Amino acid sequence: MPGMLKIIFGNLFKKRATRLYPFEKRAPFENARGSMDFAHMENCIFCNLCAKNCPPKAITVDRANKRNALDPLRCIQCGVCAEACPKKVIEMRGQYNEPCYAKRTHVAAQVVKCAQTPPEQK
Amino acid sequence: MVKSTITFGPQHPVFPEPIQFILKVVDEKVVLAEPQIGYVHRGIEKAFELNDPKDNIFLAERICGICPAPHTTAYVRGVESLMGIEAPPRAKYIRTIMNELNRIHSHILWAGLLGDAIGFESYFMQTWNYREKVLDAIEKISGHRVTYAMNAIGGVRRDMTNEQLRGLEKTMDYVESSLENIEDVMKDYTIKKRTQGIGILTEEEARRDGAVGPTARASGISQDLRTSGYDAYGDLKFEPVVVNNCDSYGRFAVRWQELKQSIDLIRQCIVKMPSGEILTKSNNPMNGEAISRVEAPRGELFYYIKGNGSKKLERVKVRTPTFANIIPTVTMLSKGCQVADVSVIVLSMDPCISCTER
Amino acid sequence: MQNEIQVNSATLIGETLKMLEAKMRFATATCLDIGDHFEIIYHFDNGNEMKHLRLSFKDGEEVPSIRALYACARFIESEIVDLFGVKISGVSAGLLLGSDSPVAPMRKSAPAKSEVN
Ligand code: SF4
Numbered sequence A: 001m002p003g004m005l006k007i008i009f010g011n012l013f014k015k016r017a018t019r020l021y022p023f024e025k026r027a028p029f030e031n032a033r034g035s036m037d038f039a040h041m042e043n044c045i046f047c048n049l050c051a052k053n054c055p056p057k058a059i060t061v062d063r064a065n066k067r068n069a070l071d072p073l074r075c076i077q078c079g080v081c082a083e084a085c086p087k088k089v090i091e092m093r094g095q096y097n098e099p100c101y102a103k104r105t106h107v108a109a110q111v112v113k114c115a116q117t118p119p120e121q122k
Numbered sequence B: 001m002v003k004s005t006i007t008f009g010p011q012h013p014v015f016p017e018p019i020q021f022i023l024k025v026v027d028e029k030v031v032l033a034e035p036q037i038g039y040v041h042r043g044i045e046k047a048f049e050l051n052d053p054k055d056n057i058f059l060a061e062r063i064c065g066i067c068p069a070p071h072t073t074a075y076v077r078g079v080e081s082l083m084g085i086e087a088p089p090r091a092k093y094i095r096t097i098m099n100e101l102n103r104i105h106s107h108i109l110w111a112g113l114l115g116d117a118i119g120f121e122s123y124f125m126q127t128w129n130y131r132e133k134v135l136d137a138i139e140k141i142s143g144h145r146v147t148y149a150m151n152a153i154g155g156v157r158r159d160m161t162n163e164q165l166r167g168l169e170k171t172m173d174y175v176e177s178s179l180e181n182i183e184d185v186m187k188d189y190t191i192k193k194r195t196q197g198i199g200i201l202t203e204e205e206a207r208r209d210g211a212v213g214p215t216a217r218a219s220g221i222s223q224d225l226r227t228s229g230y231d232a233y234g235d236l237k238f239e240p241v242v243v244n245n246c247d248s249y250g251r252f253a254v255r256w257q258e259l260k261q262s263i264d265l266i267r268q269c270i271v272k273m274p275s276g277e278i279l280t281k282s283n284n285p286m287n288g289e290a291i292s293r294v295e296a297p298r299g300e301l302f303y304y305i306k307g308n309g310s311k312k313l314e315r316v317k318v319r320t321p322t323f324a325n326i327i328p329t330v331t332m333l334s335k336g337c338q339v340a341d342v343s344v345i346v347l348s349m350d351p352c353i354s355c356t357e358r
Numbered sequence C: 001m002q003n004e005i006q007v008n009s010a011t012l013i014g015e016t017l018k019m020l021e022a023k024m025r026f027a028t029a030t031c032l033d034i035g036d037h038f039e040i041i042y043h044f045d046n047g048n049e050m051k052h053l054r055l056s057f058k059d060g061e062e063v064p065s066i067r068a069l070y071a072c073a074r075f076i077e078s079e080i081v082d083l084f085g086v087k088i089s090g091v092s093a094g095l096l097l098g099s100d101s102p103v104a105p106m107r108k109s110a111p112a113k114s115e116v117n
């Protein structure tokens, strides 16, 4: 019984064991594979290697329009595309995907950089 | 004698997954149990034949949500033996660590579920709290809590840094001390009442029905595939845990001791971890037949892989431990147990239905 | 494979009985569709090594069941009947598949489309 009292009073003043999730988020671990991202699209050479190696075939590479698209609900966050990409375009972010209401394709277009264009006119 | 029929499942509070037992009951006693599966058949064996062998690793991982490490290990070991290559030593150690972490989290999960089936909810909460730390350790190493994606054909995909090894050591200390906290549950009167002498499976019956894993080891059969020394297990010192209780309590005890054994094995791996490569690359054709067996948390996991030299595999057969343990469970049930004990008995073999039906 | 014995429908039961007498555990059975015929490989294990019985038979031929010797063969044989549509005496379909499922989906001739490739 005295042991139990100790636990009861201890629990009153202890930090809580759980997190109040949407308000308090744990920072993702280093190297966690939360979601994939076409982070450096400017380097992409549209070689199609990422789409070919992706196990569930979630990526489509559109060479003509210089666009890559990802179906986030197909993606299993395996990180194979990031390994396969020769230009290190793809990065795995630690943050998990947000829940969503609609199935959307995530499109990443290559913005062609032009040295003469001033930034405000882009 | 009036025989009545009770259908137990497929949706039942104690089962996380759908399996049905049709129980023939006289008064409160079960005299016959008829299992029924097939609610979550997904045709994964067929999908193995249609996809690229490299992509199949991720498919194998998704056969079971609780033990992805043994499934991928068994699959890549089979493909490696078809190709005639072998993983480098460091990769083998990393695989062993992942497999043992997997066993720890699976056994803690099972202990919690048992508490839940008995009605001991605070035990359920505590065990799953400790399990969360193991999952965190797994995520720090592999990048994901559930689907590790660590194995590749010819090795592993991620290396472990020294920092990670130190962190893993700390997690093991934490898990060990927290398990000591709740160890007294094994001596608890109620737990003993609910498990001792319940679900008897004698050694002879276990052999006859082909029980595997902790279910067999609790019946006094020393059957542990890790002793065959695949991956790094050949270098590690351990003895299979065998008890002679033959009942649900025995299966609890086996798993509890295996938790400690796994912690010890991970510590040995950390000390002995060799340095070097983690991946052997190869483009050899896959030809011939291979059988690859791995000790999963629930028992012997069996992969039969056949290649015909082409880019795709011709046949992959998966026999999961629960599939072998269903018939022994029917034997346990049909011995005249109480209806209230059915959940404890079925849970004591640690059913994992979606991997059973693939 | 190592330790493999070729059997046919007539000798299967006798060979299985030898395995039973040698106290081998019946691990599982694998069915293969080899185009013109089928094969079922029965895998036995005694803790140290595995032994295999390879049964070859034509499509439509009824092969004997070993569940009288090994009770644990029951689900394994039902699964083969379900997925391959072969005939094993005394084993009926309906374990994994329902009445509206595809028939014998694991056969090479069964229509199959990989969703991803
Ligand atoms: S692999 Fe990399 S460079 Fe090639 S198309 Fe994909 S993102 Fe672009």
Ligand code: SF4
Residues within 6 Å of the ligand: A036, A053, A054, A055, A056, A057, A058, A059, A070, A074, A075, A076, A077, A078, A079, A080, A081, A082
């Ligand atoms: S993370 Fe994996 S599943 Fe997702 S896009 Fe990349 S390769 Fe495909």
